[in-house]
Amino acid sequence: MIRLESxxxxxxxxxxxVDVLKGIDLTINKGEFxxxxxxxxxxKSTIMNIIGCLDRPSSGxxxxxxxxxxxxxxKALARxxxxxxxxxxxxxxxxxxxxxxKNVELPMIYAGLKKKEREKRAKEALEKVxxxxxxxxxxxxxxxxxxxxxxxxxxxxxxxxxxxxxxxxGALDTKTSVQIMELFTMLNLEGTTIxxxxxEQEVAVYAQRQIHVRDGLLNRNKQVVVDEGEKLx
Amino acid sequence: MxxxxxxxxxxxxxxxxxxxxxxTMLGIIIGVGSVIAIVAIGQGxxxxxxxxxxxxxxxxxLYYMPSDEELQGNANSxxxxxxxxxxxxxxxxxxxxxxxxxxxxxxxxxNREDTVEAYITGINQSYLDVNELNVENGRNLLATDFLGGxxxxxVSASFREELFDGEDPLGEVIYIESQPVEIxxxxxxPTGFLSFGSNDVYIPxxxxxxxxxxxxxxxxxxxxxxxxxxxxxxxxxxxMLNRIHDTEEAYQVMNMEEIAAGLGQVTRIMTIIIGSIxxxxxxxxxxxxxxxxxxxxxxxxxxxxxxxxxxxxxxxxLFQFLVESxxxxxxxxxxxxxxxxxxxxxxxxxxxxxxxxxxxxxxGGLLFSMIIGVIFGILPANKASSLDPIESLRYE
Ligand SMILES: Nc1ncnc2c1ncn2[C@@H]1O[C@H](COP(=O)(O)OP(=O)(O)O)[C@@H](O)[C@H]1O
Ligand SMILES: [Mg+2]
Numbered sequence: 001m002i003r004l005e006s007x008x009x010x011x012x013x014x015x016x017x018v019d020v021l022k023g024i025d026l027t028i029n030k031g032e033f034x035x036x037x038x039x040x041x042x043x044k045s046t047i048m049n050i051i052g053c054l055d056r057p058s059s060g061x062x063x064x065x066x067x068x069x070x071x072x073x074x075k076a077l078a079r080x081x082x083x084x085x086x087x088x089x090x091x092x093x094x095x096x097x098x099x100x101x102k103n104v105e106l107p108m109i110y111a112g113l114k115k116k117e118r119e120k121r122a123k124e125a126l127e128k129v130x131x132x133x134x135x136x137x138x139x140x141x142x143x144x145x146x147x148x149x150x151x152x153x154x155x156x157x158x159x160x161x162x163x164x165x166x167x168x169x170g171a172l173d174t175k176t177s178v179q180i181m182e183l184f185t186m187l188n189l190e191g192t193t194i195x196x197x198x199x200e201q202e203v204a205v206y207a208q209r210q211i212h213v214r215d216g217l218l219n220r221n222k223q224v225v226v227d228e229g230e231k232l233x
Numbered sequence: 234m235x236x237x238x239x240x241x242x243x244x245x246x247x248x249x250x251x252x253x254x255x256x257t258m259l260g261i262i263i264g265v266g267s268v269i270a271i272v273a274i275g276q277g278x279x280x281x282x283x284x285x286x287x288x289x290x291x292x293x294x295l296y297y298m299p300s301d302e303e304l305q306g307n308a309n310s311x312x313x314x315x316x317x318x319x320x321x322x323x324x325x326x327x328x329x330x331x332x333x334x335x336x337x338x339x340x341x342x343x344n345r346e347d348t349v350e351a352y353i354t355g356i357n358q359s360y361l362d363v364n365e366l367n368v369e370n371g372r373n374l375l376a377t378d379f380l381g382g383x384x385x386x387x388v389s390a391s392f393r394e395e396l397f398d399g400e401d402p403l404g405e406v407i408y409i410e411s412q413p414v415e416i417x418x419x420x421x422x423p424t425g426f427l428s429f430g431s432n433d434v435y436i437p438x439x440x441x442x443x444x445x446x447x448x449x450x451x452x453x454x455x456x457x458x459x460x461x462x463x464x465x466x467x468x469x470x471x472x473m474l475n476r477i478h479d480t481e482e483a484y485q486v487m488n489m490e491e492i493a494a495g496l497g498q499v500t501r502i503m504t505i506i507i508g509s510i511x512x513x514x515x516x517x518x519x520x521x522x523x524x525x526x527x528x529x530x531x532x533x534x535x536x537x538x539x540x541x542x543x544x545x546x547x548x549x550x551l552f553q554f555l556v557e558s559x560x561x562x563x564x565x566x567x568x569x570x571x572x573x574x575x576x577x578x579x580x581x582x583x584x585x586x587x588x589x590x591x592x593x594x595x596x597g598g599l600l601f602s603m604i605i606g607v608i609f610g611i612l613p614a615n616k617a618s619s620l621d622p623i624e625s626l627r628y629e
Contacts, residue, residue, distance in 0.1 A: 054542060054622045075546050082544020093539045093626060097249055109238060110544040154543070 001161065001193055002028040002051060007060035009046055009216075020046050021057070022216040028195060030161070033188040035204035036197045038213035044197045045166055047213065051195060052085055052164045053077040065161070082110050086155025088165035092147040094139040100126060100150045101135040107158045125153040129183060145176035152183060156192070163187065165196040169203050181206040236556065243557035246529075247564075254561065257525045260518020261565030261605065262572065265598050267511040269573030271504060273590040274580050279500040281586035292333070292363055293467040295453045295474070299483040314484075315450035319474055323455070326473070328466045331359040331456035336441050336449060342396065342434060343408040349395045351388075351432035353409055355441020363456050366435065371403045371418035374437055382439025387418040391430030409434070412444050464488065515601075518565070519609040526558050526613035537617050538625025551618035558610025559603050566602025570595055 009021040020043045028034050036044050049055035050062060053069055062070040069080055086107075087093075094103045104122040113121070126132050129149040139147055148168060155163055165184070169177035177200075185206055188194050198204050212219035247254040297314030320334050337354040358379040360366075366373060368387060378385050386407065393402050406413045414436060423430055442448060457466040467486030474484035530537070537550055545553075574590045581587060 049623050052542070054626075075548070078541065078544050078546040081542060087542050089626070093535070093542070095536055095539060097245065106540065107543045110540075110546075110549065158544075 001030040001032075001065060002026070002195070003061075003063040004047075004050070005061045005063075007047075007050060007057045007062060009043075009050065009055070009058050020216050021050075023060070024216075024218060026211065026218065028193065030193055031188070031191055032209060033184070033194045033207045034196070034209045034211060035207035036195065036211050036213060037199060037201075037204055038219075039199070042213045043216045044213050048164050048166050048195065048197055051162075052087060053080045078110075082107060083158060084160050084162060086152075086158070086160040086163045088148070088151050088155050088163060088168045090167040090170040092139070092144075092151045092171075094147055094150060094154075096139050099136050099138050100131060100142070100153075103139070103150055104154045104157050107154060111158055121157055122153075125157040126150070128156070129153045143176075144172050145179055148172065148176075148180055149183065152180070152187075156187065161193055163192055163194045165194065167197050167199075169198065169200065174202075177203060239553055239556040240560055242553065243560040246557060247561060250529075253525060257521050258518075258561060258565030258568065260514060260521045261562050261602060262518075262569040264511055264515030264518045265566045265569030265602055266571075266573035266576070267514065267569075268508060268601075269570050269590060269594060269598050270576040270580070271507045271511060272594055273574070273577035275500050275504040275507075276589040276591075277577070277581050277586040278584070279497060280589065281584070282496055282500070291463060292331075292454045292456045293463045294487040295455065295467065295471055295484060296487055297484055300481060303480055303483055315453050315474075317448055317450070319477065320450065320453070322473055322477060323453070323470045326466065326469055328457050328459065328462060329455055329470070330458050331362050333357065333360045333363050333452075333454040333456070334438060334450045335360060335452045335454075336438065336445075336447070337451055338441075338445065340410065344396050344402075344405055347396055349392070349432060351392055351434050353434045353436065353441070355436055355438040357438045359456075363454065367421040368418040369421040370401075371416070373418055374435065379437045379439065382437055382443055384412075384414045384440060385417045385436070386414045387420060387435045388416055389420045389430060389433035390422040392432040392434060393419055394430075395432055407434070409436075410444050414440070414444075515605060519562075519605045522558055522561055522606065523609040523612055526554065526561075526610055527616065529557070530554065530613050530617040533617075534620060534625045534628040537620050538622050538628065541620075541622035542626060547618040550620075551614045554614035554617045555607065555610045558613065559606030562602045562606030562609075563599065566599055566605075569602070570598045573598075 004024050004026040007021055007024040007026075008019065010017045010019045012018075024047060026047075036047060038044050046055070050057050050070075051064075053064075053072070057070055060070070061068055064080065064084065069077065072080065081087075094100075095106070098106075101122050104125055105118050108118040108121060123132065123135070126135055129152050131146060131149050131153065134142060134146060134150075137146075139150070142150065148171075152163075163184070168184075169180055172180065181203060184194055184196070194207075196203075196207060204210050295315075315334070320332055323329060323332055334357045335354050337352060339350065339352055341348050342351045342353070356374075358374075358376060361373065366387060369390070371387075374385060374387055377383065388402070388407075393399065396402070396407070397405070402416045402419065405416050407416060408414070414434075420433070436444075438450075455463075455467055455470060457463050464486065471484045471486045474480075475482065478484070540550060540553075541547075574595075577590050581589075
């Protein structure tokens with residue numbers, strides 16, 4: 001489903017080019033739950049942004065569902081983000097002035113769905129994350145875990161093939177993290193491909209596959225280590 | 234994403250900063266409001282001036298302006314432009330329906346011990362057909378008064394005030410050039426801002442003739458059946474008089490169309506001058522809108538990043554902010570139209586002319602506000618739409 005071929009990304013800082021990604025080759029199959037791990041600044045978020053079509057690689061090819069999206073223009077990328085990808089961020093990124101329901105509605109507005117359909121689907125998505133009774137609450141009236149669940153409802157409401165979560169439990173306590181990871185597991189079981197960045201081993205074990213990034217390269221020696229016993233309880 | 238959806242979003246975002254939104258709108262409110270008020274007041278005033286100067290009775294005035302040679306030939310001629318024979322001659326022109334002949338004099342009028350100065354006008358019966366002399370108390374001059382030259386007069390309300398201190402003057406005798414005349418009617422007080430009350434005394438022309446012992450008619454006004462042919466009929470009459478008096482171009486017809494056009498020019502220039510002042514205020518208002526929208530874009534950088542990550546295209550972000558600035562100026566414009574109409578109505582009420590806030594002016598005002606919103610919203614909206622989604626999501 002996702003195929004990265006010698007992806008490089010460099011930023012110009014002053015006169016120097018800083019290489020953040022130095023040639024990433026990665027294939028993720030449909031239905032996989034993958035965790036990307038690595039130290040801070042190693043380039044995890046940069047990989048996620050490229051996979052999420054928020055950013056373009058400096059060189060290399062990115063195929064999403066066999067389509068070379070690294071060549072798409074801005075408008076086509078926006079459409080891919082809207083239809084095929086759901087984002088979950090560490091900082092939740094809910095719009096503070098909109099209630100839970102309106103936040104979940106946003107991707108459907110950009111998809112051009114009718115109001116009736118939007119209402120129905122937003123409700124279903126909030127039910128799925130267990131927040132049917134918080135539809136009309138503003139983000140600042142919700143706990144961290146509830147906010148993240150609203151964000152997940154928003155990510156799944158357009159029924160994307162792929163969920164990208166960049167440190168989704170980074171701002172949550174252990175107990176809440178478990179609930180969020182169980183939600184991801186459920187979504188994965190329903191067939192959604194999930195790619196998640198984390199640096200917590202206890203969180204990473206929910207994934208079937210772990211990928212380690214170091215200094216802009218994948219660490220080939222440390223892959224697919226899944227030990228059920230390490231899962232946090 | 235529909236316009237309506239965007240409008241709702243824009244309104245809710247404007248409502249979340251009520252004070253700021255109102256202050257931002259102020260420039261637009263003042264600008265649009267003053268444009269509306271000025272246009273309405275200008276049009277009302279112009280209509281009023283035209284009807285006062287040109288008159289509404291489809292009339293045209295003949296006037297006498299002899300050349301220097303003609304004056305030297307007959308030194309008396311300046312004082313007595315028209316004669317009764319002239320009137321009879323003009324009556325033969327078939328298109329002429331009414332000939333208003335008046336003679337006037339400024340002089341002292343006495344009642345018992347009191348004396349005032351007044352404008353005494355001798356009028357013929359046609360005068361009443363063309364001009365409105367609304368009698369409030371007593372009666373108007375009648376056909377028999379005109380025919381016999383009876384010693385009767387109709388006086389203006391301010392004349393009554395001055396000479397009779399507001400007491401009932403009906404039946405009182407006043408002396409014009411030491412000759413007694415009875416007051417039979419009092420005119421209504423004139424309404425309106427530009428018509429100040431003056432001391433007027435109207436008497437039948439035949440009476441005027443006998444009091445002043447003069448056959449002279451100082452003003453002749455024609456009314457024609459067909460208003461469009463008025464100038465032509467007037468020119469015909471002037472030609473006729475020039476032939477009778479063997480003058481070159483001493484008798485002429487007042488070109489009311491030209492005067493009206495000139496008047497229109499004056500009010501138009503005034504409207505342009507004051508309008509451009511209002512335009513400057515709109516410009517300042519527009520810059521205010523741009524400024525606040527730029528602030529708003531910066532404040533909502535993260536929101537823009539989130540929307541982009543959820544699939545908003547750059548065009549949709551641009552449109553969202555454009556709708557927001559247009560909503561801002563449109564609401565400001567609507568309030569401005571409301572206030573401007575109010576001001577125009579108040580001014581018209583005190584000035585006594587019709588308020589002329591027309592439908593096209595309101596539509597024009599709204600359209601104009603929208604255009605201001607687009608022009609001054611395009612820069613902030615463009616800034617919003619060209620933000621980088623990743624940096625925007627990271628923005629604190
Ligand atoms: N816009 C940018 N300009 C310059 N350097 C950047 C930019 N974005 C990220 N970087 C650098 O790229 C590196 C990788 O960043 P990131 O992918 O966010 O790391 P991670 O998510 O693994 O912590 C960091 O060293 C960061 O400073
Ligand atoms: Mg990161």
